[in-house]
Amino acid sequence: MNPVIRVTCVADTDGRLTFALPLAAPDSAQLLLKARPRKGVPDPAVRRLPLEASGDGRALAVLEPLPALEEGRWDAFLVRVPDAEPQQLTSGPLDLRVLVDGARVDRPAPVAVRIPYRALDGFLAVRAWLRPAHAEAGPIEVGEKATTVTARLHGTELGQDAVVRLRGRRSREERTLSPSADADGRGFRFTVDHADLTGVDVRYWDVHVLPAADAAPVRVGRVLDDVADRKHSFVYAAAPEGGQLVRPYYTVDNDLSFEVTDPG
Numbered sequence: 001m002n003p004v005i006r007v008t009c010v011a012d013t014d015g016r017l018t019f020a021l022p023l024a025a026p027d028s029a030q031l032l033l034k035a036r037p038r039k040g041v042p043d044p045a046v047r048r049l050p051l052e053a054s055g056d057g058r059a060l061a062v063l064e065p066l067p068a069l070e071e072g073r074w075d076a077f078l079v080r081v082p083d084a085e086p087q088q089l090t091s092g093p094l095d096l097r098v099l100v101d102g103a104r105v106d107r108p109a110p111v112a113v114r115i116p117y118r119a120l121d122g123f124l125a126v127r128a129w130l131r132p133a134h135a136e137a138g139p140i141e142v143g144e145k146a147t148t149v150t151a152r153l154h155g156t157e158l159g160q161d162a163v164v165r166l167r168g169r170r171s172r173e174e175r176t177l178s179p180s181a182d183a184d185g186r187g188f189r190f191t192v193d194h195a196d197l198t199g200v201d202v203r204y205w206d207v208h209v210l211p212a213a214d215a216a217p218v219r220v221g222r223v224l225d226d227v228a229d230r231k232h233s234f235v236y237a238a239a240p241e242g243g244q245l246v247r248p249y250y251t252v253d254n255d256l257s258f259e260v261t262d263p264g
Contacts, residue, residue, distance in 0.1 A: 015065035026051035068112035069128035109155030117228035157185035168202035
């Protein structure tokens, strides 16, 4: 059985990730990032990073900002020699301090994000998003009758005819709202009346912004910080409305949606 190898990772302000392994003489060893299988994608993508000795008993591998990783979850492995069986790497300390305020910097298109994290099994993984544009959710205020969301566009700007659309998942039901836009055309706010989401056979409402009448919808979510999975860590109160409960929540992809449930 191979010994456990604990890898650390440091993120820098340019989007670069540097991995460090306790390996004094890496020789031809590589750090392998492998995308987890997805439905309809028979051959998951891989990214091979050469390991170089740092002179202090460690080997370093650098994931540069470009080319961007495909969207999804990537697991980390050590390949000691070519064609050797990859050994999955255990997560050590992750220095992600520079990612905390990532939403303060406007991102160009396409919007590419990578967040290293410790998976539930203790192994190191990287969560990646790659989208033509992105709407980063900020403060979410849940009131008795409505929820107000503040967000900011990255990779595009709001036009005069921009709308926010809530679409019922696996449903034809839609609700459209007019956002209040900031002068720079990127920041915006919108308010969802809870009564507009109840009384129909829809449990989940997914939130998009359409920056212009003919523009592709841009998903609203929160990915520009150091939290790879926020579904169970950012939990909002449910508000009663029309005999049901309405609450905003983040999906497994950190996208913003609303859930409507019956009490009990």
